[in-house]
Amino acid sequence: MNLDIRTPIGLLFLIIGALLAVFGLATHFTDPALYDRSLGVNVNLWWGLAMLIFGGAMFHYGRRATARLIAAAQNP
Amino acid sequence: MHTTLAWIDYLIMVIYFAFVLGIGFSLKRYMKTSTDFFLSGRSIPAWVAGLAFISANLGAQEVIGMAASGAKYGIATAHFYWLGAIPAMVFVGIFMMPFYYGSRARSTPEYLRLRFDEKTRGLNAITFALMTIMSSGISMYVMAKLIVTLHIFDAPMRAAGLPMSWIFHISILVSALITLGYVYLGGLTSAIYNEVLQFFLIVAGFFPLVCLGLKSVGGWEGLLEKAPSGFGHAWQGMTDPATSPFGVEVFGLAMGLGFVLSFGYWCTDFLVIQRAMAADSMRSARRTPLIAAVPKMIFPFLVILPGLIAVALPTPTAAELVPDVAEKVLNADKPDDQTDAFRNAAAAAAAGKGLIPAKVDFVSGEIMLDADGKPELDYDMAIPNMLLHYFPTGLLGLGLTALLASFMSGMAGNVTAFNTVWTFDIYQAYIKPQASDKHYLWMGHFATLFGTAFSIAAAYVAARFNNIMDLLQLVFAFVNAPLLATFLLGMFWKRATADGAFFGLLSGIVAATIHHALTLPMGSEWGIKGAWIANLHTYREVMAQSFWSAIFAFAACLVVTVVVSLFTRPHKDEELVGLVYSMTPHTVDEEQTWYKRPAALGAAVIIAAVALNVIFR
Numbered sequence: 250m251n252l253d254i255r256t257p258i259g260l261l262f263l264i265i266g267a268l269l270a271v272f273g274l275a276t277h278f279t280d281p282a283l284y285d286r287s288l289g290v291n292v293n294l295w296w297g298l299a300m301l302i303f304g305g306a307m308f309h310y311g312r313r314a315t316a317r318l319i320a321a322a323q324n325p
Numbered sequence: 326m327h328t329t330l331a332w333i334d335y336l337i338m339v340i341y342f343a344f345v346l347g348i349g350f351s352l353k354r355y356m357k358t359s360t361d362f363f364l365s366g367r368s369i370p371a372w373v374a375g376l377a378f379i380s381a382n383l384g385a386q387e388v389i390g391m392a393a394s395g396a397k398y399g400i401a402t403a404h405f406y407w408l409g410a411i412p413a414m415v416f417v418g419i420f421m422m423p424f425y426y427g428s429r430a431r432s433t434p435e436y437l438r439l440r441f442d443e444k445t446r447g448l449n450a451i452t453f454a455l456m457t458i459m460s461s462g463i464s465m466y467v468m469a470k471l472i473v474t475l476h477i478f479d480a481p482m483r484a485a486g487l488p489m490s491w492i493f494h495i496s497i498l499v500s501a502l503i504t505l506g507y508v509y510l511g512g513l514t515s516a517i518y519n520e521v522l523q524f525f526l527i528v529a530g531f532f533p534l535v536c537l538g539l540k541s542v543g544g545w546e547g548l549l550e551k552a553p554s555g556f557g558h559a560w561q562g563m564t565d566p567a568t569s570p571f572g573v574e575v576f577g578l579a580m581g582l583g584f585v586l587s588f589g590y591w592c593t594d595f596l597v598i599q600r601a602m603a604a605d606s607m608r609s610a611r612r613t614p615l616i617a618a619v620p621k622m623i624f625p626f627l628v629i630l631p632g633l634i635a636v637a638l639p640t641p642t643a644a645e646l647v648p649d650v651a652e653k654v655l656n657a658d659k660p661d662d663q664t665d666a667f668r669n670a671a672a673a674a675a676a677g678k679g680l681i682p683a684k685v686d687f688v689s690g691e692i693m694l695d696a697d698g699k700p701e702l703d704y705d706m707a708i709p710n711m712l713l714h715y716f717p718t719g720l721l722g723l724g725l726t727a728l729l730a731s732f733m734s735g736m737a738g739n740v741t742a743f744n745t746v747w748t749f750d751i752y753q754a755y756i757k758p759q760a761s762d763k764h765y766l767w768m769g770h771f772a773t774l775f776g777t778a779f780s781i782a783a784a785y786v787a788a789r790f791n792n793i794m795d796l797l798q799l800v801f802a803f804v805n806a807p808l809l810a811t812f813l814l815g816m817f818w819k820r821a822t823a824d825g826a827f828f829g830l831l832s833g834i835v836a837a838t839i840h841h842a843l844t845l846p847m848g849s850e851w852g853i854k855g856a857w858i859a860n861l862h863t864y865r866e867v868m869a870q871s872f873w874s875a876i877f878a879f880a881a882c883l884v885v886t887v888v889v890s891l892f893t894r895p896h897k898d899e900e901l902v903g904l905v906y907s908m909t910p911h912t913v914d915e916e917q918t919w920y921k922r923p924a925a926l927g928a929a930v931i932i933a934a935v936a937l938n939v940i941f942r
């Protein structure tokens with residue numbers, strides 16, 4: 250199988266992380282009351298950034314591992 | 326609790342559903358043989374199999390149930406992990422995987438056929454297939470009920486002009502179709518890959534919840550001050566059934582939960598063992614449960630702590646619960662259906678404890694009272710209410726997606742285990758034994774289809790009978806507990822015979838049934854809870870009765886298997902190579918550095934589990 254599971258996990262985290270971070274950044278100025286329930290912390294922005302970093306790392310290692318799997322399949 | 330879901334929340338859910346189906350599509354072209362479909366071609370790396378090993382167990386009971394227990398019993402709920410899972414996972418990794426993996430059996434019932442005979446395999450295969458269908462159906466039902474209760478899909482349904490009464494049916498159908506889609510396309514590999522994805526998503530969805538919850542109650546010290554007394558101690562009062570939160574003494578806890586029930590599940594249940602059987606080598610197969618034990622040890626902090634925090638928070642007033650509609654709703658002269666629902670929800674929450682609402686009778690809308698006339702609390706709402714309490718739009722979508730992911734991983738785990746046992750242990754064994762591999766691959770796809778259809782039917786049965794969860798727990802205790810004795814004797818006593826195993830297994834099931842028929846938990850009525858022949862003993866808690874049912878089942882199976890085996894003809898020694906400990910060349914780990922050996926990994930995990938028990942004693 251030429252698919253390392255870290256690739257789709259990384260990609261999913263990158264997409265959701267980017268969505269949350271952008272939404273968090275936008276609402277930080279337009280709707281700060283949204284974060285009253287999360288104790289005043291803009292959790293969308295911070296957790297979105299954390300997911301972006303984690304997703305980026307997973308995607309990077311996943312792609313490297315996938316490339317190795319493909320090379321191994323072509324040169325058994 | 327008022328839900329405010331926006332476009333971003335629904336978008337996160339849609340992206341997740343697209344990804345799980347995408348993984349299924351990308352793996353479809355690799356499903357060429359039955360081994361590819363049912364066992365991932367035995368090609369899964371240890372860390373992936375390890376995360377799938379615990380993720381397949383992350384169904385409705387784990388996330389919702391453990392948070393509910395956390396709110397009800399406190400940190401003592403961690404016994405289900407540190408005592409009720411870790412030792413068993415270490416044992417199966419070090420001592421049992423060499424036989425499961427080394428025998429090349431394709432399922433645990435098939436191991437029973439190789440070690441004993443056809444009738445023992447048949448009994449195990451049929452009971453297991455029925456349990457997986459029931460379990461998958463209950464997961465579907467609980468998820469659909471939660472979606473209705475939290476009004477998750479009210480807005481899109483209203484926008485589409487569809488009646489609200491359809492939400493329950495659409496939730497069941499959509500979750501079934503998505504699970505069916507990715508399992509049908511990519512078989513066990515797709516289920517395993519998605520279980521790993523779901524594991525990371527569950528951590529991403531619940532970790533911020535724990536951080537926000539702890540911050541709001543003033544950290545761990547603040548939590549201990551605000552939570553009910555003793556909720557921060559796992560072993561306090563455990564020496565006496567009168568003070569133990571589970572109503573059972575230390576022996577019952579250690580033997581019932583710590584040995585029979587936990588080893589019975591983690592060491593024999595094909596749902597989890599299948600993940601280790603898919604590993605790419607014997608070494609990976611042995612390390613799979615050991616790797617799984619590490620996150621399993623930490624999981625109490627992710628699922629039990631939110632329950633503890635929920636009960637430690639101040640009980641909100643009705644006006645705080647539905648701020649934007651409270652005034653209109655609570656002062657309405659002629660409330661319509663929606664304001665009525667909000668009024669009931671607000672009243673239930675205000676009568677609750679912290680974020681745990683009181684249970685409401687769905688028909689009358691009245692708050693349900695216990696035997697003492699106090700409001701009965703709906704602990705299952707701990708995690709959902711925590712998500713709604715702390716998460717703003719955006720992160721709420723991620724949290725709810727994590728919740729849905731936990732249900733779907735449990736459902737997919739059951740469906741993949743069912744299609745394998747059905748195809749190899751029922752269809753190939755009894756219906757069409759000599760067909761081609763291509764035919765069994767086709768049957769695997771077909772079994773996925775009708776297994777999902779039966780699960781949907783089971784979900785509606787669960788909706789019809791509100792005690793089906795109790796029934797499933799009973800069947801698990803009755804079947805898995807004696808099965809442990811059968812496997813242990815089969816693997817570690819070469820004198821155990823086929824007749825001994827079969828009659829031992831039957832005796833264990835009968836012993837558990839008789840014990841249940843003669844005992845009753847305190848405050849329960851006879852029937853599904855027990856005492857349906859006579860009430861000879863009353864237990865303090867349902868859990869105490871369950872632990873002792875398992876102990877009786879295990880003991881009866883052990884004794885009968887030994888006695889019958891001594892009077893019947895055993896297998897020849899050469900037939901037991903690779904199946905019995907004393908007849909099998911032991912796995913040599915010398916080629917690995919000492920800290921990579923399963924025994925060293927297992928010892929490290931056990932030491933860490935003991936340390937956690939000491940810290941939270």
